[in-house]
Amino acid sequence: MSSTQQVLAAGPSTLNRPRRRSWHPHLPGVELTWAIAFIVPYAAVLVAFAIYPLAYGLWMASSPSLYLTLFASDEYRDAVVSTMLYVGIGVNTSLFFALLLSGFFMRRSRWVKAMLVVSMLPWALPAQTGFISFHWMLVYWGFLNSVLEKLFGIYGPDWLSHYWLALGANLVASTWKTMPFWTLILLAGRMAIPQDLYEAADIDGATGFRRFVHLVVPLLANLYLVCTLLSAIWMIGDFNTVDLVSGGAPGSTDVLATLGVEYLFDHGKPELGVAAVMAALPVIVALGILLIRRLQTREVQL
Amino acid sequence: MSVAPAWGRTSSLRRHRRRRRVSDAGAVVLAVVLLIWWLLPVYNMMLIALDPEGNTEFTGDIWPTAPTLEAFRGVVFQRYWYLQDFWHQFGNSFFIGIMTMALTVLISSLAGFALGRMRLGKGG
Numbered sequence: 001m002s003s004t005q006q007v008l009a010a011g012p013s014t015l016n017r018p019r020r021r022s023w024h025p026h027l028p029g030v031e032l033t034w035a036i037a038f039i040v041p042y043a044a045v046l047v048a049f050a051i052y053p054l055a056y057g058l059w060m061a062s063s064p065s066l067y068l069t070l071f072a073s074d075e076y077r078d079a080v081v082s083t084m085l086y087v088g089i090g091v092n093t094s095l096f097f098a099l100l101l102s103g104f105f106m107r108r109s110r111w112v113k114a115m116l117v118v119s120m121l122p123w124a125l126p127a128q129t130g131f132i133s134f135h136w137m138l139v140y141w142g143f144l145n146s147v148l149e150k151l152f153g154i155y156g157p158d159w160l161s162h163y164w165l166a167l168g169a170n171l172v173a174s175t176w177k178t179m180p181f182w183t184l185i186l187l188a189g190r191m192a193i194p195q196d197l198y199e200a201a202d203i204d205g206a207t208g209f210r211r212f213v214h215l216v217v218p219l220l221a222n223l224y225l226v227c228t229l230l231s232a233i234w235m236i237g238d239f240n241t242v243d244l245v246s247g248g249a250p251g252s253t254d255v256l257a258t259l260g261v262e263y264l265f266d267h268g269k270p271e272l273g274v275a276a277v278m279a280a281l282p283v284i285v286a287l288g289i290l291l292i293r294r295l296q297t298r299e300v301q302l
Numbered sequence: 303m304s305v306a307p308a309w310g311r312t313s314s315l316r317r318h319r320r321r322r323r324v325s326d327a328g329a330v331v332l333a334v335v336l337l338i339w340w341l342l343p344v345y346n347m348m349l350i351a352l353d354p355e356g357n358t359e360f361t362g363d364i365w366p367t368a369p370t371l372e373a374f375r376g377v378v379f380q381r382y383w384y385l386q387d388f389w390h391q392f393g394n395s396f397f398i399g400i401m402t403m404a405l406t407v408l409i410s411s412l413a414g415f416a417l418g419r420m421r422l423g424k425g426g
Contacts, residue, residue, distance in 0.1 A: 027420060035416040042413030104332060115333060122340055133343040136350065143346045146362045176343065 061275035070275055078252040079259040079276070086170060086242070086255050087235045094175045095228055098182035099220070103212065105187050116187075123180035131244035134173040135160070138245070166246040166253045173245045174238065182227055189223045190216065222294065229291040236280055236287075256280050 027035060070076045105116055122130060137143040138159040145156040160166045193216070201211050239257040248254040254262065256276055263273030352369040375381070380388045 031419070035420055038412040038416035041409045045409060101336075104329065104336075107329060109329075111333075112329070115336065118337065119340055121344060125344070129347060130343055133347045133350070137343065137346045141362075143349065143364065146364050149362065150364050176339070180340075 057274045057278055060271055061278045063271070066271055066275040067279065069272065070279065075252075075254070075259065076276060079254045079256050082167065082253050083236065083255040083280070085167060086174075086238075087232055090171050090174050090178075090235055091228055091231045093171065094179045095182055095224065095231060097175070098179050098227075099186050099224065101179070101183045102186040102190050103216070105183065106190055116184075119180045119183065121180075122176050123178070127177060127240045128244060130177060131173055131241055134169065134176075134245050135247070138169050160246050161250045163250060163252055166249055170242050170245050170253060174235070174241045177241070178231065178234075182231065185227055186220065186223065189220050193219055226291065226294050229287050229294065233284055233287050233291070236284060 101119075105112060105119075140158040140161075142159075144159065148154050148156045157165065159169055197215060197219075198211070201207075201215050206214060237257055238255070239261065242248065242253065242255050242258045243261070246253045248258055248262070256279070260273040260277040263269045263276060267273075349364075349366055351373050352366045352371070354368055354370045354372055377385055377388055380386050
């Protein structure tokens with residue numbers, strides 16, 4: 001914006017008054033004071049509840065010997081592998097099915113709109129209740145095996161005592177919980193696509209699958225990526241799901257968040273617990289930077 | 303205006319209708335699968351909550367054989383020692399929820415507005 005435009009935008013009063021010197025290129029002195037007053041509460045919360053705990057954690061986990069102990073221990077290496085599997089598979093499954101499902105909710109029938117309300121139930125219910133229900137459903141004498149026996153006459157395995165089944169149970173529970181939210185976000189993205197683009201695609205003969213691939217996917221790509229990054233950050237810090245569904249059973253489905261808490265309370269080694277979680281910090285910071293950069297792009301967007 | 307051959311038009315219309323019917327049927331099947339997926343854990347919660355002894359879910363029954371609201375009564379009238387402060391705890395939840403909502407909206411909208419006016423994102 002040129003300086004003439006700026007003066008015009010600020011209104012006629014600034015033309016008559018002598019301009020006061022400002023510390024900020026866009027805001028005159030008084031407004032800058034207000035701006036700072038508005039930012040102070042936010043900054044205070046940030047310092048008290050984000051920067052201070054983080055700095056305290058880094059100080060607690062500053063000894064290099066902690067990391068040597070960690071990297072040498074089998075449980076930590078298992079937790080890193082489990083976290084990578086849990087986050088890598090979980091985020092992509094949840095987001096991909098949410099993308100497909102958002103297409104289902106674009107249908108115009110009234111009953112589909114009613115289904116949207118029901119679909120919010122897993123997301124709206126308290127996480128602990130849902131995950132405890134999953135846990136009790138999957139134990140050997142649980143609901144799932146009862147259903148399998150009643151309907152098909154087979155008795156299922158002990159779902160939580162085998163590594164891949166327990167990891168799968170965590171993933172299913174996490175997808176159950178998070179997918180409705182991402183479906184809603186991607187549905188909002190789809191609804192923001194102008195109707196005339198659909199009509200243009202219709203005239204060009206693109207229907208169904210081809211419309212999805214050549215119209216919806218390119219337009220939603222940026223939003224999808226932002227959701228993926230955000231979901232990955234949330235899932236790395238996810239403690240509830242793994243703690244309540246598999247509980248770390250059968251000994252190696254612990255992720256970093258649950259392993260950290262285990263070190264803290266069960267083993268009485270708080271430094272080691274903090275170090276286990278802090279070791280994931282570089283990944284989280286990288287994801288955060290990517291996320292902010294993505295949010296600023298102005299190319300294809302909605 | 304050119305007249306399209308009648309057979310071409312009806313067949314394309316019929317194909318369109320058939321495709322529509324298949325898609326509607328697919329939507330219904332998908333809806334049933336989705337309802338099971340969303341509601342199964344909720345159904346299991348209900349099974350546990352309606353059970354008098356606290357073990358229906360582990361005896362192989364897949365529906366409440368002797369449903370009772372005893373557990374709900376126990377909660378509402380604070381009958382068990384670990385539930386004796388239920389309504390107080392309920393109030394705590396509401397208080398925390400409403401305060402969190404109000405403070406989050408207040409603090410972040412103030413900061414968001416100020417940062418927007420300062421135009422930090424556009425190179426100051």
